[in-house]
Amino acid sequence: MSGLGTLVLLDAQPVSARLAQGRRRGSSSEPKEDAVKKLVVMAVVLTAIAGNATATYMLARGASVIKPLQFVGYVASGFSRTTQTYDDSTGKYVALPDSLQTSTLSADVIVGLCPLSKLEVLAVAPVVSKSKGSASQFGLGDASLMLRYGLLGGILPVKVTLAAAIMMPTSAKNLVLSLGDRTLDVGLGASAQTAKIGPMVAHARLGYWINGKTNDTTKVGNQFEYVVFPDFALGKKASFFVTLSGTLKADDVVSGAKNALSGAGQHSVGGGFTWNPAGPLWLKPKVAVPLAAISKGGSVPNFTIGLDLWAVLP
Numbered sequence: 001m002s003g004l005g006t007l008v009l010l011d012a013q014p015v016s017a018r019l020a021q022g023r024r025r026g027s028s029s030e031p032k033e034d035a036v037k038k039l040v041v042m043a044v045v046l047t048a049i050a051g052n053a054t055a056t057y058m059l060a061r062g063a064s065v066i067k068p069l070q071f072v073g074y075v076a077s078g079f080s081r082t083t084q085t086y087d088d089s090t091g092k093y094v095a096l097p098d099s100l101q102t103s104t105l106s107a108d109v110i111v112g113l114c115p116l117s118k119l120e121v122l123a124v125a126p127v128v129s130k131s132k133g134s135a136s137q138f139g140l141g142d143a144s145l146m147l148r149y150g151l152l153g154g155i156l157p158v159k160v161t162l163a164a165a166i167m168m169p170t171s172a173k174n175l176v177l178s179l180g181d182r183t184l185d186v187g188l189g190a191s192a193q194t195a196k197i198g199p200m201v202a203h204a205r206l207g208y209w210i211n212g213k214t215n216d217t218t219k220v221g222n223q224f225e226y227v228v229f230p231d232f233a234l235g236k237k238a239s240f241f242v243t244l245s246g247t248l249k250a251d252d253v254v255s256g257a258k259n260a261l262s263g264a265g266q267h268s269v270g271g272g273f274t275w276n277p278a279g280p281l282w283l284k285p286k287v288a289v290p291l292a293a294i295s296k297g298g299s300v301p302n303f304t305i306g307l308d309l310w311a312v313l314p
Contacts, residue, residue: 056187056207056209056225057076057108057110057124057126057144057146058146058163058165058187058189058205058207058209058225059189059191059205059206059207059225059226059227059245060074060076060108060110060308061074061148061191062159062161062191062193062203062205063150063153063159063160063161063191063192063193063203064150064153064159064161064193065114065118065119065120065148065149065150065153065161066112066113066114066120066312067114068114068115068116068117069113069114069115070113070114070312070313070314071111071112071113071312071313071314072110072111072112072113072120072122072310072311072312072313073110073111073310073311073313074108074109074110074111074112074308074309074310075107075108075109075110075308075309075310076107076108076110076306076308077105077106077107077108077306077307077308078105078106078107078304078305078306078307079103079104079105079304079305079306080103080104080301080303080304080305081101081102081103081104081301081302082096082101082102082104082299082300082301083095083096083101083300083301083302084096084290084292084299084300084301084302085100085298085299085300086264086295086296086297086298086299088261091296092292093292093295093300096299099132099133100132100133101132102130102131102132102177102299103130103131103132104128104129104130105128105129105130106126106127106128106129106141107126107127108124108125108126109124109125109126109127110122110123110124111123112146112148118149118150118151118153119147119148119149119150120146120147120148120149121145121146121147122145122146122147122148123143123144123145123146124143124144124145124146124165125140125143126140126141126142126143126180127139127140127141128140128141128171128179128180130177130179131177132177135176135177136177137175137176137177137178137179139171139172139175139179140170140171140172140179141170141171141179141180142167142168142169142170142171142180142181142182142183142185143167143168143170144165144166144167144168144187145165145166145168146163146164146165146166146187147163147164147165148161148162148163149161149162149163156195157194157195158192158193158194158195159192159193160190160191160192161190161191161192162188162189162190163187163188163189163190163191163207164186164187164188164189165186165187165188165189166184166185166186166187167183167184167185167186167187167209168184169181169182169183169184181211181214181220182214183211183212183213183214183220184212185209185210185211185212185220186209186210187207187208187209187210188207188208188210189205189206189207189208190205190206191203191204191205191206192204192205196233199232199233200230200231200232200233201230201231201233202228202229202230202231203227203228203229203230203231203241204226204227204228205226205227205228206224206225206226207224207225207226208222208223208224208225209222209223209224209225210222211223217254217255218252218253218254218255219252219253219254220252221249221250221251221252221253221262221263222249222250223247223248223249223250224247224248225245225246225247225248226245226246226247227243227244227245228243228244228245229241229242229243229244230242231274234273237275237276237277238273238274238275238276239273239274240271240272240273240274241271241272241273241274242269242270242271243268243269243270243271243272243286243288244267244268244269245267245268245269245270245288246265246266246267246268246291246295247264247265247266248264248265249262249263249264249265249297249298250263251263261297262297263297264295264296264297264298265295265296265297266290266295266296266297266298266300267290267291267294267295268288268289268290268291268304269288269289269291270286270287270288270289270304271286271287271288272284272285272286272287272306273285279311280311280312280313281309281310281311282309282310282311283307283308283309284306284307284308284309285305285306285307286305286306286307286308287303287304287305287306288303288304288306289302289303289304290302
């Protein structure tokens with residue numbers, strides 16, 4: 001899974017032993033230039049292992065489902081530039097050199113319909129543009145099919161919708177900058193929201209991805225994702241929200257052995273607002289910043305900005 005608004009899970013290499021070989025952590029006698037060289041090597045490795053981790057399209061929509069014979073169109077777009085990578089020797093994020101920072105601009109294009117009461121059938125096509133140093137890449141990421149079913153709703157004080165998805169290896173092979181991990185992944189998710197409590201509606205969305213193999217020897221680690229937030233109404237056509245979100249990715253398994261550098265647990269806080277400017281069209285600008293103090297692994301940006309827009313017809 002990759003692209004902004006999705007999780008970047010790239011092929012991992014078993015390098016932890018090589019990074020530790022020939023040095024003692026915390027040694028004050030290590031020459032400064034050697035330390036700089038090792039930092040650059042480590043940054044390259046960790047950037048290849050895991051990029052900016054953000055919530056996937058599984059968490060884009062709330063617990064409400066559209067009505068029978070209605071259609072929904074949804075675009076979740078965003079931009080980020082990875083500026084920090086995790087140093088496992090210090091347990092902190094450190095700055096990446098400009099040449100190793102990756103800029104990602106992407107949009108998950110989602111179209112769906114409701115053929116039966118409470119059931120949605122959706123297709124997801126991620127369009128991704130990446131650049132790093134002098135290299136750049138643009139194209140289709142790994143596309144998906146998804147089902148959503150409204151389990152609870154109506155007169156109850158809470159709505160619950162369940163989701164299931166399959167992500168397919170539709171991104172191009174052998175690219176300079178990968179636009180997808182090209183694995184066959186299965187995702188399960190749930191969204192819940194309360195009835196209105198004064199001006200507020202509380203939301204919780206969870207997802208779990210069972211990731212496939214990149215080749216015969218590498219199994220990408222499974223991952224859990226979440227987002228929780230209160231949404232406060234500003235009249236009938238607008239609201240604002242504050243989010244806590246994150247992803248927890250298990251270690252990749254390479255030739256039967258776990259790669260300790262490939263796991264990650266990244267969390268962020270953010271906010272934004274929703275607005276209905278006209279007719280069925282809704283907009284959601286948003287921003288998030290990483291919580292580096294409680295995160296671990298991979299690379300993170302200083303911030304991520306995004307814009308969602310959607311409409312339901314008729």
